[in-house]
Amino acid sequence: MDETDRDMLLMEAFGPKSDLTASAISEIIPKLVHPLPALAPKAARSIRKTYGDTHAPEAIAQALRVWFAALVREAGKRIAPACDILAGSGAAQLIQAWPESSLRDELARRCGIFAERRGDGFTDIFQRLYESIFPREVRHAAGEHYTPEWLVEHVLDRAGLTGDVPRRVVDPSCGSGSFLVRAARRLHCGGHSFIDRVCGFDMNPLAVIAARVNLLSCLGEDARSVTAPPHVYCLDAILSSAPWERFDLVVGNPPWVLWDNLSAEYRERTTPLWKDYGLFSLSHSEARLGGGKKDLAMLFTYAAADRLLDDGCTLAFVINPAVVRGGRAGAGFRRFRIGGNGPELRVVRFDDLSALAPFDAAVKAGVLVLEKGRTTSYPVPYGVWSVQCGERLCAERFARPVREADATSSWEVVDSPAPASRDPAADPAYQARTGAFTGGANGVFWIEILAERGSMAEVRNIAEAAKAGIEQRTGIIEAGLIFPLLRWRDVGRWRAHPGQHILMVQDAAARQPMPERLLHSEFPATYDWLDGFRAELLARRSSMIRSMMERGAFYAMFGIGDYTLSPWKVVWRRMVKRFTAAVVGAAPVAGVPKPVIPQETLTFIPCSDPQEAHYLCALLNSPQATDRALEFAVPGGKSFGGSGMIAHLGLPKFDAGDSAHAELAKLSQAAHEQVAAGANERPFERRIEMIVGEMGVF
Helix, strand or coil: CCHHHHHHHHHHHHCCCCHHHHHHHHHHHHHCCCCCCCCCHHHHHHHHHHHCCCCCHHHHHHHHHHHHHHHHHHHHHHHCCCCCCCCCCCCHHHHCCCCCCHHHHHHHHHHHHHHCCCCCCCCCCCHHHHHHHCCHHHHHHCCCCCCCHHHHHHHHHHHCCCCCCCCCEEECCCCCCHHHHHHHHHHHHCCCCCCCCEEEEECCHHHHHHHHHHHHHHCHHHHHHCCCCCCEEECCCCCCCCCCCCEEEEEECCCCCEHHHCCHHHHHHHHHHHHHCCCCCCCHHHHHHHHCCCEHHHHHHHHHHHHCEEEEEEEEEEECCHHHHCCHHHCCHHHCECCCCCCEEEEEEEEECHHHCCCCCCCCCEEEEEEECCCCCCCEEEEEEEEECCEEEEEEEEEEECCCCCCCCCEEEECCCCCCCCCCCCCCCCCCEECEECCCCHHHHEEEEEEEECCEEEEEECHHHCCCCCCCCEEEEEHHHEEEEECHHHEECCEECCCEEEECCEECCCCEECCHHHHHHHCHHHHHHHHCCHHHHHCCCCHHHHHHHHHCCCCCCECCCHHHHCCEEEEEECCCCCCCCEEECCEEECCEEECCEEECCEEEEEECCHHHHHHHHHHHHCHHHHHHHCCCCCCCCCCCCCHHHHHHHCCCCCCCCCHHHHHHHHHHHHHHHHHHCCCCCHHHHHHHHHHHHHHCCC
């Protein structure tokens, strides 16, 4: 029986549509001990979609954990009957809710499938089953991105594990053991015993017992005599204080969780480590401006290199390319030194696998290889992978800090290892800005005008724009605080038209919310409107917003300054694969022209003159601008089109007396008119490309 056939049998017997799984959920739920672990809204919706709404999603999710633990334990009995796989795993408590009923006998009967070795015995037999039982949103909320086998093999190749030398290997976030079983196979093929040479950690008890059974399965018939479980332990590799011996190789796919998505308790517990490792290297203002959006994988990498990796040895992790090619959030990580005076970490190479989409199209992935105890020398090898005719191919390029004088600046990717000829970010002519950020309360601040009544307006909040459930209401507020809103969907190449409105109660000059006393006295209707949403606004989780609320008012917004009120803007979408810039001017609200407010997924350059805005728009929409941006930003990633990358483009200051600048402005205006009329803008784009090429800007 091959792996595909066995996968199908496992899904039929134990998958989400299995009759046994449905019976298990119903019988386990009454035995659960409350309170149950909370679920994020997206995770809860995915549970309902997969398993229905007969029970609360939190109860179903916990029942699934019990069910999976019972399944893995029974599989372990078939593979290694003398081994207690639950010992010290943290899963024993889950099993207490497993009912004494006919379910046990039926589960034992169906688990006979595990008695036979699967394939060559070196395969993660639980990964696909786990991914089917627990919906994607549930797994991703915990930072779990299970790794395809080809990527596991690629990481082990980059780590240098050939099996010729009996190296000790650890995966500190091992999941169900994909890296461990493949490392075991290489050691076995090299003629070495693996059971005491591979080690894994994970915070999820289900992952721990699954990894243990997978490793036991690798032993084949020899597993029947094993009494002690393999070296896979339930612990947090970041916070654990347990002393561990050092390993020759540290490999794996660490958890990808943004700082704002960590629990307040976990942020507090790990903050000293972020600081000790030098990962909090930004000023307060830089952190508030988006530099604070750190990924837990950064801390995980440094903790693993510090505590688990022996000097002169190698770490190879699957990691988001934004860590090295993103904004200021990764500056501390790019120091490549453990703490202030600890060992350095040499970047051996980076493989950018974004085009291969190993997880899904929205998740950018790469492989970072580090050597402990040596200094990084730039440029470093940077492989850009693609698929051509069904084959995975690598184009070898080079990466270096985009600012030669700042080794912690984001990387640019170039074709040649030759030194950079200039540093365009040294003295940028323009500073880009990010749009207004409500901290998840778009459903409060985004409004639709139903009727204009002199200085007042009847409005309705756009409740569906909120991340969480917000009640839709209508009310009458002062029109003076209503501005045109430019959303991500409202912007395209050579096109920007505000589609709704936004309530803006910030003091743009002070970059703080209007004082409550002032808002209450001068704009009482607006104050009452916001006060009706006080609970929802105070519940916002964004650290930036919470900080502003603590210092100001409960209706604080972020990203509002004098620049927001500029009469003209060249604006473009973030997180795209090429620039989609457009020029936008004022738009009327209650008959009064007002500056347009872009949302936070848009970036803009404020301008006082439409000619300058059109000049910049032409530059940004040129193919040369996108080609240059792709050298230091990941296409489609969060940093692409962000405010920080504009400084690195080196846009020349507009000169109305320069004929090339003036012609670019006219061409941009013509392209806007063509798009508005539904006509062909390509002739104007070709002329823009020619002029920009002659200017040699990029």
